[in-house]
Amino acid sequence: MHEKINDFVNSIEEKVINYRRDFHKYAESAWTEYRTASLIARRLTDLGYDVKIGKEVMNVADRMGVPSEAVLERHYQRALAQGADVEFAEKMRGGFPAVVGILKNGEGPVIAMRFDFDAVDMKENSSPDHRPVKEGFASVNDEAMHSCGHDGHASIGLGVAETLMQVKDQVKGTVKLIFQHAEEGVRGAKSIATSGILDDVDYIYAGHLGSGSPKGAVVCSRDNFLATAKFDAFFTGAPAHAGGKPEGGHNAMLAAATAVLNLYAIPRHSGGSTRINVGRLNAGTGRNVICPNAHLAIETRGETSALQEHMYNYAMKVLENSAAMHGCKLEIVAMGGASSGKSDRDFAAIGKKVADTIEDFNLVLEAPPSNAGGGSEDFSYMMERVQKHGGKATFFGIGADLGGWGHHTAEFDLDESAFKGAIKLFSLLALHLMDNWEA
Numbered sequence: 088m089h090e091k092i093n094d095f096v097n098s099i100e101e102k103v104i105n106y107r108r109d110f111h112k113y114a115e116s117a118w119t120e121y122r123t124a125s126l127i128a129r130r131l132t133d134l135g136y137d138v139k140i141g142k143e144v145m146n147v148a149d150r151m152g153v154p155s156e157a158v159l160e161r162h163y164q165r166a167l168a169q170g171a172d173v174e175f176a177e178k179m180r181g182g183f184p185a186v187v188g189i190l191k192n193g194e195g196p197v198i199a200m201r202f203d204f205d206a207v208d209m210k211e212n213s214s215p216d217h218r219p220v221k222e223g224f225a226s227v228n229d230e231a232m233h234s235c236g237h238d239g240h241a242s243i244g245l246g247v248a249e250t251l252m253q254v255k256d257q258v259k260g261t262v263k264l265i266f267q268h269a270e271e272g273v274r275g276a277k278s279i280a281t282s283g284i285l286d287d288v289d290y291i292y293a294g295h296l297g298s299g300s301p302k303g304a305v306v307c308s309r310d311n312f313l314a315t316a317k318f319d320a321f322f323t324g325a326p327a328h329a330g331g332k333p334e335g336g337h338n339a340m341l342a343a344a345t346a347v348l349n350l351y352a353i354p355r356h357s358g359g360s361t362r363i364n365v366g367r368l369n370a371g372t373g374r375n376v377i378c379p380n381a382h383l384a385i386e387t388r389g390e391t392s393a394l395q396e397h398m399y400n401y402a403m404k405v406l407e408n409s410a411a412m413h414g415c416k417l418e419i420v421a422m423g424g425a426s427s428g429k430s431d432r433d434f435a436a437i438g439k440k441v442a443d444t445i446e447d448f449n450l451v452l453e454a455p456p457s458n459a460g461g462g463s464e465d466f467s468y469m470m471e472r473v474q475k476h477g478g479k480a481t482f483f484g485i486g487a488d489l490g491g492w493g494h495h496t497a498e499f500d501l502d503e504s505a506f507k508g509a510i511k512l513f514s515l516l517a518l519h520l521m522d523n524w525e526a
Protein backbone atom coordinates (compact mmCIF):
# COMPACT_ATOMS: atom_id res chain seq x y z
CA MET A 88 0.00 0.00 0.00
CA HIS A 89 2.75 2.38 1.04
CA GLU A 90 4.69 1.77 -2.16
CA LYS A 91 1.57 2.06 -4.30
CA ILE A 92 0.76 5.47 -2.80
CA ASN A 93 4.35 6.63 -3.09
CA ASP A 94 4.45 5.74 -6.78
CA PHE A 95 1.00 7.13 -7.53
CA VAL A 96 1.74 10.49 -5.90
CA ASN A 97 5.05 10.74 -7.76
CA SER A 98 3.13 10.08 -10.99
CA ILE A 99 0.67 12.96 -10.45
CA GLU A 100 3.26 15.50 -9.32
CA GLU A 101 3.24 17.47 -12.55
CA LYS A 102 -0.56 17.63 -12.61
CA VAL A 103 -0.62 18.95 -9.03
CA ILE A 104 1.99 21.60 -9.88
CA ASN A 105 -0.18 22.67 -12.81
CA TYR A 106 -3.18 23.07 -10.49
CA ARG A 107 -1.03 25.32 -8.32
CA ARG A 108 0.14 27.47 -11.19
CA ASP A 109 -3.43 27.91 -12.39
CA PHE A 110 -4.63 28.97 -8.91
CA HIS A 111 -1.60 31.24 -8.64
CA LYS A 112 -2.26 32.97 -11.95
CA TYR A 113 -5.92 33.66 -11.10
CA ALA A 114 -5.32 34.60 -7.46
CA GLU A 115 -8.46 35.51 -5.51
CA SER A 116 -8.49 37.01 -2.02
CA ALA A 117 -10.79 36.37 0.92
CA TRP A 118 -14.52 35.78 0.25
CA THR A 119 -14.13 36.24 -3.52
CA GLU A 120 -12.53 32.86 -4.38
CA TYR A 121 -15.34 31.85 -6.76
CA ARG A 122 -13.11 30.62 -9.57
CA THR A 123 -10.76 28.67 -7.31
CA ALA A 124 -13.57 27.13 -5.23
CA SER A 125 -15.83 26.27 -8.17
CA LEU A 126 -13.00 24.52 -10.04
CA ILE A 127 -12.16 22.53 -6.89
CA ALA A 128 -15.83 21.54 -6.54
CA ARG A 129 -15.89 20.43 -10.19
CA ARG A 130 -12.72 18.37 -9.82
CA LEU A 131 -13.97 16.66 -6.64
CA THR A 132 -17.29 15.88 -8.32
CA ASP A 133 -15.54 14.40 -11.36
CA LEU A 134 -13.43 12.23 -9.06
CA GLY A 135 -16.58 10.83 -7.45
CA TYR A 136 -16.75 12.76 -4.17
CA ASP A 137 -20.04 13.80 -2.65
CA VAL A 138 -19.57 17.58 -2.80
CA LYS A 139 -21.17 20.13 -0.48
CA ILE A 140 -20.69 23.83 -1.06
CA GLY A 141 -21.62 27.31 0.14
CA LYS A 142 -24.38 27.56 2.73
CA GLU A 143 -24.53 23.75 3.06
CA VAL A 144 -21.21 23.92 4.92
CA MET A 145 -21.22 27.49 6.25
CA ASN A 146 -22.91 29.21 9.16
CA VAL A 147 -23.97 32.55 7.68
CA ALA A 148 -23.98 34.26 11.10
CA ASP A 149 -20.28 33.46 11.67
CA ARG A 150 -18.93 34.99 8.47
CA MET A 151 -16.46 37.74 9.40
CA GLY A 152 -14.89 40.56 7.43
CA VAL A 153 -16.98 40.00 4.29
CA PRO A 154 -16.45 42.68 1.61
CA SER A 155 -19.37 44.80 0.33
CA GLU A 156 -21.96 43.35 -2.06
CA ALA A 157 -20.49 45.47 -4.85
CA VAL A 158 -16.99 44.05 -4.34
CA LEU A 159 -18.32 40.50 -4.11
CA GLU A 160 -20.29 40.91 -7.33
CA ARG A 161 -17.39 42.48 -9.23
CA HIS A 162 -15.17 39.54 -8.34
CA TYR A 163 -17.93 37.07 -9.14
CA GLN A 164 -18.11 38.47 -12.67
CA ARG A 165 -14.30 38.40 -12.91
CA ALA A 166 -14.31 34.74 -11.86
CA LEU A 167 -16.83 33.86 -14.59
CA ALA A 168 -14.73 35.70 -17.18
CA GLN A 169 -11.64 33.80 -15.99
CA GLY A 170 -13.12 30.33 -16.40
CA ALA A 171 -15.00 29.57 -13.16
CA ASP A 172 -17.34 26.58 -13.25
CA VAL A 173 -20.68 28.35 -13.70
CA GLU A 174 -22.83 25.66 -12.11
CA PHE A 175 -20.90 25.66 -8.83
CA ALA A 176 -19.97 29.35 -8.81
CA GLU A 177 -23.66 30.28 -8.98
CA LYS A 178 -24.24 28.53 -5.62
CA MET A 179 -21.40 30.51 -4.03
CA ARG A 180 -22.51 33.91 -5.24
CA GLY A 181 -22.78 36.56 -2.51
CA GLY A 182 -19.77 35.39 -0.48
CA PHE A 183 -20.12 31.61 0.07
CA PRO A 184 -17.03 30.04 -1.50
CA ALA A 185 -16.49 26.99 0.79
CA VAL A 186 -16.25 23.42 -0.56
CA VAL A 187 -16.25 20.02 1.17
CA GLY A 188 -15.65 16.72 -0.65
CA ILE A 189 -16.89 13.62 1.19
CA LEU A 190 -15.86 10.02 0.56
CA LYS A 191 -17.74 7.46 2.62
CA ASN A 192 -16.89 3.79 2.52
CA GLY A 193 -18.48 1.68 5.25
CA GLU A 194 -17.82 1.77 8.98
CA GLY A 195 -14.82 3.52 10.49
CA PRO A 196 -13.63 6.87 11.79
CA VAL A 197 -14.54 10.23 10.31
CA ILE A 198 -11.35 11.96 9.21
CA ALA A 199 -11.24 15.60 8.11
CA MET A 200 -8.43 17.57 6.50
CA ARG A 201 -8.45 21.29 5.82
CA PHE A 202 -6.89 23.07 2.85
CA ASP A 203 -7.15 26.86 2.60
CA PHE A 204 -7.11 28.49 -0.83
CA ASP A 205 -7.25 32.30 -0.58
CA ALA A 206 -4.64 34.80 -1.76
CA VAL A 207 -3.28 37.88 0.01
CA ASP A 208 -4.44 41.45 -0.76
CA MET A 209 -1.27 42.64 -2.47
CA LYS A 210 0.30 43.05 -5.89
CA GLU A 211 2.79 40.47 -7.18
CA ASN A 212 6.29 41.49 -8.23
CA SER A 213 6.29 42.05 -12.00
CA SER A 214 10.06 41.89 -12.52
CA PRO A 215 11.12 39.55 -15.36
CA ASP A 216 13.48 37.83 -12.85
CA HIS A 217 10.57 36.73 -10.66
CA ARG A 218 10.03 33.03 -11.51
CA PRO A 219 6.21 33.16 -11.85
CA VAL A 220 6.65 36.01 -14.37
CA LYS A 221 9.40 34.16 -16.21
CA GLU A 222 7.33 30.99 -16.43
CA GLY A 223 4.05 32.71 -17.23
CA PHE A 224 1.94 32.08 -14.14
CA ALA A 225 2.21 35.36 -12.19
CA SER A 226 -1.08 36.73 -10.87
CA VAL A 227 -3.15 38.50 -13.52
CA ASN A 228 -5.43 39.94 -10.86
CA ASP A 229 -4.42 43.28 -9.39
CA GLU A 230 -4.12 43.38 -5.61
CA ALA A 231 -4.35 39.60 -5.20
CA MET A 232 -1.28 37.41 -4.91
CA HIS A 233 -0.65 33.92 -3.57
CA SER A 234 2.20 35.06 -1.35
CA CYS A 235 1.42 32.74 1.56
CA GLY A 236 1.33 29.41 -0.27
CA HIS A 237 -2.39 28.63 -0.05
CA ASP A 238 -2.35 27.88 -3.81
CA GLY A 239 -0.03 25.03 -2.83
CA HIS A 240 -2.36 23.93 -0.01
CA ALA A 241 -5.35 23.75 -2.38
CA SER A 242 -3.33 21.74 -4.90
CA ILE A 243 -2.12 19.34 -2.19
CA GLY A 244 -5.80 18.89 -1.26
CA LEU A 245 -6.68 17.93 -4.83
CA GLY A 246 -3.68 15.57 -4.86
CA VAL A 247 -4.97 13.89 -1.69
CA ALA A 248 -8.44 13.65 -3.26
CA GLU A 249 -7.02 11.81 -6.29
CA THR A 250 -4.82 9.56 -4.18
CA LEU A 251 -7.55 8.41 -1.80
CA MET A 252 -9.93 7.78 -4.71
CA GLN A 253 -7.20 5.67 -6.33
CA VAL A 254 -7.18 3.37 -3.24
CA LYS A 255 -10.88 3.75 -2.47
CA ASP A 256 -11.25 0.09 -1.43
CA GLN A 257 -8.82 0.69 1.41
CA VAL A 258 -10.85 3.60 2.77
CA LYS A 259 -12.77 2.30 5.78
CA GLY A 260 -14.83 5.12 7.20
CA THR A 261 -15.43 8.67 6.02
CA VAL A 262 -13.05 11.28 4.66
CA LYS A 263 -14.04 14.95 4.57
CA LEU A 264 -11.77 17.18 2.51
CA ILE A 265 -12.49 20.75 3.59
CA PHE A 266 -11.45 23.51 1.22
CA GLN A 267 -11.55 26.81 3.11
CA HIS A 268 -11.91 30.40 1.93
CA ALA A 269 -10.68 33.55 3.71
CA GLU A 270 -7.91 32.31 6.00
CA GLU A 271 -6.04 35.60 5.56
CA GLY A 272 -7.32 37.99 8.21
CA VAL A 273 -8.65 34.86 10.01
CA ARG A 274 -12.15 35.39 8.64
CA GLY A 275 -13.35 32.13 7.06
CA ALA A 276 -12.81 29.09 9.31
CA LYS A 277 -15.35 29.94 11.99
CA SER A 278 -18.25 29.89 9.52
CA ILE A 279 -17.33 26.32 8.52
CA ALA A 280 -16.47 25.19 12.07
CA THR A 281 -19.91 26.10 13.42
CA SER A 282 -21.89 24.80 10.43
CA GLY A 283 -22.17 21.27 11.85
CA ILE A 284 -19.95 19.65 9.20
CA LEU A 285 -17.27 18.89 11.85
CA ASP A 286 -19.56 17.55 14.55
CA ASP A 287 -18.98 13.87 13.78
CA VAL A 288 -15.23 14.20 13.07
CA ASP A 289 -12.84 11.94 15.03
CA TYR A 290 -9.58 13.32 13.60
CA ILE A 291 -8.82 16.61 11.88
CA TYR A 292 -5.54 17.89 10.54
CA ALA A 293 -4.13 20.58 8.27
CA GLY A 294 -0.75 22.04 7.47
CA HIS A 295 1.13 25.08 6.26
CA LEU A 296 3.96 25.10 3.74
CA GLY A 297 7.14 26.97 4.64
CA SER A 298 6.66 29.06 7.79
CA GLY A 299 10.32 28.78 8.72
CA SER A 300 10.78 25.03 8.11
CA PRO A 301 13.30 24.09 5.38
CA LYS A 302 12.49 21.65 2.58
CA GLY A 303 12.43 18.05 3.76
CA ALA A 304 11.38 18.93 7.31
CA VAL A 305 8.02 18.23 8.92
CA VAL A 306 6.78 19.46 12.27
CA CYS A 307 3.85 17.31 13.38
CA SER A 308 2.25 19.61 15.98
CA ARG A 309 2.58 23.29 15.29
CA ASP A 310 0.39 25.22 17.68
CA ASN A 311 2.23 28.36 18.68
CA PHE A 312 -0.55 30.56 17.34
CA LEU A 313 -1.90 33.62 19.05
CA ALA A 314 -5.62 33.76 19.63
CA THR A 315 -6.93 36.95 18.08
CA ALA A 316 -9.93 39.18 17.46
CA LYS A 317 -10.08 41.68 14.59
CA PHE A 318 -12.80 44.28 14.91
CA ASP A 319 -13.83 47.75 13.85
CA ALA A 320 -15.13 50.38 16.26
CA PHE A 321 -17.46 53.09 14.94
CA PHE A 322 -18.06 56.20 17.06
CA THR A 323 -21.04 58.35 16.21
CA GLY A 324 -21.34 61.81 17.76
CA ALA A 325 -23.03 64.97 16.49
CA PRO A 326 -21.71 67.78 14.29
CA ALA A 327 -21.80 71.43 15.32
CA HIS A 328 -20.29 74.76 14.27
CA ALA A 329 -16.75 74.77 15.70
CA GLY A 330 -16.75 78.54 16.29
CA GLY A 331 -20.41 79.36 16.84
CA LYS A 332 -21.59 76.49 19.04
CA PRO A 333 -18.89 73.89 19.78
CA GLU A 334 -20.74 72.79 22.94
CA GLY A 335 -23.65 71.65 20.75
CA GLY A 336 -21.68 68.78 19.19
CA HIS A 337 -20.45 65.39 20.37
CA ASN A 338 -16.88 64.97 19.26
CA ALA A 339 -16.31 61.46 17.89
CA MET A 340 -12.65 62.20 17.11
CA LEU A 341 -11.97 62.97 20.77
CA ALA A 342 -13.70 59.76 21.79
CA ALA A 343 -11.61 57.77 19.26
CA ALA A 344 -8.34 59.49 20.22
CA THR A 345 -9.03 58.90 23.93
CA ALA A 346 -9.68 55.25 23.09
CA VAL A 347 -6.47 54.80 21.06
CA LEU A 348 -4.20 56.10 23.83
CA ASN A 349 -5.95 54.02 26.48
CA LEU A 350 -6.04 50.84 24.39
CA TYR A 351 -2.24 50.92 24.33
CA ALA A 352 -2.29 51.58 28.08
CA ILE A 353 -4.01 48.28 28.98
CA PRO A 354 -1.89 46.84 31.84
CA ARG A 355 0.32 43.72 31.37
CA HIS A 356 -0.93 40.21 32.25
CA SER A 357 1.09 37.64 34.20
CA GLY A 358 -0.50 34.72 32.33
CA GLY A 359 1.47 35.11 29.11
CA SER A 360 2.02 37.33 26.13
CA THR A 361 -0.65 39.62 24.70
CA ARG A 362 -0.82 42.16 21.88
CA ILE A 363 -2.98 45.09 20.88
CA ASN A 364 -2.86 47.24 17.81
CA VAL A 365 -4.90 50.04 16.31
CA GLY A 366 -3.99 49.97 12.65
CA ARG A 367 -6.22 52.72 11.36
CA LEU A 368 -8.07 55.81 12.56
CA ASN A 369 -10.37 57.73 10.22
CA ALA A 370 -12.40 60.65 11.51
CA GLY A 371 -14.03 63.94 10.66
CA THR A 372 -15.64 65.91 7.88
CA GLY A 373 -14.37 69.51 7.79
CA ARG A 374 -11.98 71.90 9.55
CA ASN A 375 -14.71 73.98 11.14
CA VAL A 376 -17.04 71.12 12.08
CA ILE A 377 -17.07 69.29 15.40
CA CYS A 378 -16.23 65.76 14.25
CA PRO A 379 -19.38 63.59 14.14
CA ASN A 380 -17.88 60.18 13.27
CA ALA A 381 -14.74 58.12 13.70
CA HIS A 382 -13.60 54.62 12.80
CA LEU A 383 -10.86 52.49 14.34
CA ALA A 384 -9.49 49.20 12.94
CA ILE A 385 -8.29 47.20 15.95
CA GLU A 386 -6.84 43.78 16.75
CA THR A 387 -6.14 42.06 20.06
CA ARG A 388 -4.11 38.87 20.50
CA GLY A 389 -3.19 36.50 23.31
CA GLU A 390 -1.03 33.44 23.80
CA THR A 391 -4.15 31.57 24.94
CA SER A 392 -7.82 32.09 24.18
CA ALA A 393 -8.28 33.24 27.80
CA LEU A 394 -5.58 35.92 27.46
CA GLN A 395 -7.09 37.03 24.19
CA GLU A 396 -10.51 37.34 25.85
CA HIS A 397 -8.98 39.37 28.65
CA MET A 398 -7.49 41.81 26.11
CA TYR A 399 -10.72 41.99 24.14
CA ASN A 400 -12.89 42.61 27.20
CA TYR A 401 -10.53 45.27 28.51
CA ALA A 402 -10.51 46.93 25.08
CA MET A 403 -14.32 46.98 25.11
CA LYS A 404 -14.33 48.79 28.46
CA VAL A 405 -11.90 51.39 27.09
CA LEU A 406 -13.98 51.88 23.94
CA GLU A 407 -17.32 52.11 25.75
CA ASN A 408 -16.06 54.58 28.33
CA SER A 409 -14.26 56.71 25.75
CA ALA A 410 -17.51 56.95 23.79
CA ALA A 411 -19.54 57.76 26.91
CA MET A 412 -17.06 60.45 27.99
CA HIS A 413 -17.83 62.47 24.86
CA GLY A 414 -21.50 61.57 24.47
CA CYS A 415 -20.95 59.32 21.44
CA LYS A 416 -22.56 56.07 20.41
CA LEU A 417 -20.32 53.07 19.84
CA GLU A 418 -20.80 50.19 17.41
CA ILE A 419 -18.44 47.19 17.21
CA VAL A 420 -18.24 45.03 14.07
CA ALA A 421 -16.34 41.69 14.17
CA MET A 422 -13.93 41.44 11.23
CA GLY A 423 -12.08 38.22 12.03
CA GLY A 424 -10.88 35.94 14.77
CA ALA A 425 -9.04 32.80 15.78
CA SER A 426 -8.57 30.83 18.97
CA SER A 427 -5.12 29.71 20.12
CA GLY A 428 -5.34 26.07 18.97
CA LYS A 429 -3.65 23.19 20.73
CA SER A 430 -2.41 20.15 18.81
CA ASP A 431 -2.97 16.79 20.50
CA ARG A 432 0.52 15.43 21.13
CA ASP A 433 -0.56 11.76 21.02
CA PHE A 434 -2.09 12.37 17.59
CA ALA A 435 1.06 14.23 16.50
CA ALA A 436 3.06 11.16 17.55
CA ILE A 437 1.00 9.05 15.11
CA GLY A 438 1.66 11.68 12.44
CA LYS A 439 5.39 11.40 13.14
CA LYS A 440 5.29 7.63 12.82
CA VAL A 441 3.71 7.94 9.38
CA ALA A 442 5.97 10.82 8.28
CA ASP A 443 9.05 8.80 9.25
CA THR A 444 8.19 6.29 6.50
CA ILE A 445 8.02 8.90 3.71
CA GLU A 446 11.07 9.22 1.45
CA ASP A 447 10.53 12.96 0.84
CA PHE A 448 11.26 13.89 4.45
CA ASN A 449 14.67 13.96 6.12
CA LEU A 450 13.77 15.69 9.39
CA VAL A 451 10.58 14.77 11.23
CA LEU A 452 9.86 16.54 14.51
CA GLU A 453 6.96 15.73 16.80
CA ALA A 454 6.90 19.30 18.18
CA PRO A 455 8.40 22.61 17.04
CA PRO A 456 11.97 23.30 18.22
CA SER A 457 10.90 26.56 19.88
CA ASN A 458 7.55 27.91 20.90
CA ALA A 459 8.19 31.42 19.61
CA GLY A 460 5.27 32.65 17.61
CA GLY A 461 3.35 35.73 16.73
CA GLY A 462 1.05 34.73 13.91
CA SER A 463 -2.51 33.48 14.02
CA GLU A 464 -4.27 30.69 12.12
CA ASP A 465 -8.02 30.20 12.07
CA PHE A 466 -7.79 26.41 11.66
CA SER A 467 -7.72 26.71 15.47
CA TYR A 468 -11.53 27.10 15.42
CA MET A 469 -11.84 23.75 13.66
CA MET A 470 -9.37 22.08 16.05
CA GLU A 471 -11.33 23.37 19.05
CA ARG A 472 -14.66 22.27 17.63
CA VAL A 473 -13.44 18.72 17.01
CA GLN A 474 -11.63 18.48 20.36
CA LYS A 475 -14.72 19.72 22.23
CA HIS A 476 -16.63 16.58 21.30
CA GLY A 477 -13.74 14.23 21.98
CA GLY A 478 -11.94 14.20 18.61
CA LYS A 479 -8.23 14.80 18.02
CA ALA A 480 -6.54 17.55 16.04
CA THR A 481 -3.10 18.54 14.88
CA PHE A 482 -1.46 21.06 12.57
CA PHE A 483 1.60 20.18 10.49
CA GLY A 484 4.40 22.47 9.38
CA ILE A 485 5.52 21.22 5.95
CA GLY A 486 9.01 22.44 5.10
CA ALA A 487 9.50 24.29 1.82
CA ASP A 488 12.12 26.65 0.45
CA LEU A 489 10.68 30.06 -0.37
CA GLY A 490 13.37 31.39 -2.70
CA GLY A 491 14.91 33.40 0.12
CA TRP A 492 11.78 35.49 0.64
CA GLY A 493 9.25 35.57 3.44
CA HIS A 494 5.53 34.93 3.36
CA HIS A 495 3.45 37.94 2.29
CA THR A 496 6.23 39.55 0.22
CA ALA A 497 5.81 40.46 -3.45
CA GLU A 498 8.82 38.26 -4.33
CA PHE A 499 7.53 35.15 -2.53
CA ASP A 500 8.18 31.98 -4.53
CA LEU A 501 6.97 28.57 -3.44
CA ASP A 502 9.03 25.39 -3.78
CA GLU A 503 6.65 23.10 -5.67
CA SER A 504 8.71 19.98 -4.98
CA ALA A 505 7.41 20.07 -1.39
CA PHE A 506 3.86 19.18 -2.49
CA LYS A 507 4.29 15.45 -3.02
CA GLY A 508 5.60 14.74 0.48
CA ALA A 509 2.57 16.50 1.93
CA ILE A 510 0.15 14.53 -0.29
CA LYS A 511 1.74 11.25 0.81
CA LEU A 512 1.64 12.25 4.49
CA PHE A 513 -2.00 13.37 4.44
CA SER A 514 -3.17 10.30 2.48
CA LEU A 515 -1.14 7.71 4.40
CA LEU A 516 -2.14 9.19 7.76
CA ALA A 517 -5.84 8.84 6.89
CA LEU A 518 -5.34 5.22 5.86
CA HIS A 519 -3.28 4.50 8.98
CA LEU A 520 -5.99 5.94 11.25
CA MET A 521 -8.62 3.82 9.50
CA ASP A 522 -6.55 0.64 9.73
CA ASN A 523 -6.03 1.12 13.45
CA TRP A 524 -9.51 2.26 14.36
CA GLU A 525 -11.35 0.62 17.24
CA ALA A 526 -14.91 1.84 17.49
Ligand SMILES: [Zn+2]
Pocket residue numbers: 235236237270295
Ligand atom coordinates in the same frame (compact mmCIF):
# COMPACT_ATOMS: atom_id res chain seq x y z
ZN1 LIG B 1 -0.94 31.28 5.20
